[in-house]
Amino acid sequence: MSEIIEKTIEFVKRELSDSEGGHDWWHCYRVWGMSKKIAESEDVKMEVVELAALLHDIADSKFYDGNEEVGPQKAYDFLTSMGVDENIKNEVIDIIRKISFKNKASVLEKSKALQIVQDADRLDAIGAIGIARAFNYGGYKNRSLYNPDIKPNLNMSKEEYKNTTAPTINHFYEKLLLLKDMMNTKKAKQIAENRHRFMQVYLEQFYKEWETEDFE
Numbered sequence: 001m002s003e004i005i006e007k008t009i010e011f012v013k014r015e016l017s018d019s020e021g022g023h024d025w026w027h028c029y030r031v032w033g034m035s036k037k038i039a040e041s042e043d044v045k046m047e048v049v050e051l052a053a054l055l056h057d058i059a060d061s062k063f064y065d066g067n068e069e070v071g072p073q074k075a076y077d078f079l080t081s082m083g084v085d086e087n088i089k090n091e092v093i094d095i096i097r098k099i100s101f102k103n104k105a106s107v108l109e110k111s112k113a114l115q116i117v118q119d120a121d122r123l124d125a126i127g128a129i130g131i132a133r134a135f136n137y138g139g140y141k142n143r144s145l146y147n148p149d150i151k152p153n154l155n156m157s158k159e160e161y162k163n164t165t166a167p168t169i170n171h172f173y174e175k176l177l178l179l180k181d182m183m184n185t186k187k188a189k190q191i192a193e194n195r196h197r198f199m200q201v202y203l204e205q206f207y208k209e210w211e212t213e214d215f216e
Contacts, residue, residue, distance in 0.1 A: 004047075015074070022133035042185065055079075062162070
């Protein structure tokens with residue numbers, strides 16, 4: 001399995017070499033590392049966790065006109081070429097299909113491996129790196145930083161969420177600030193608390209600077 005992991009790392013680095021900075025190899029690297037840390041205190045198949053973490057964003061649908069099947073298919077083809085056990089392969093593909101923020105399944109409906117990798121992916125979307133990723137993607141899509149006249153939409157449908165062009169600050173309210181309460185595992189919930197608070201402090205400072213009220 002260690003050889004397969006190494007080959008998977010090479011594959012992900014190659015496939016994501018020209019990716020947007022918030023969804024590149026380093027994002028997968030962080031999710032992989034965090035997944036392993038969370039999994040230390042859980043009863044789970046480590047090979048499933050590692051492979052799913054590394055491959056979870058191999059073809060994010062937002063970069064493929066919303067097509068949610070490109071990623072699972074790429075991962076399936078790669079794992080097949082590596083001769084990965086069919087059961088492990090199916091578990092990994094299932095995680096890739098269900099990991100998205102848009103998947104509102106309850107904890108009881110998720111495998112333990114999915115809970116772990118989903119938590120690691122969500123943790124990378126909050127805190128200091130989460131803020132950096134949000135603005136990086138906003139710049140990539142040429143979105144405004146903030147527009148007081150455009151209010152966050154907290155009741156978006158899946159299609160509305162996928163097609164939104166709202167300012168980046170809105171994304172904090174439409175997703176990032178919601179993630180703390182969506183964590184599955186005890187360890188992720190603990191880590192999320194600190195990262196969530198950091199975002200709250202950041203937003204307070206952002207609004208002060210926006211209104212030039214930070215001169216006191």
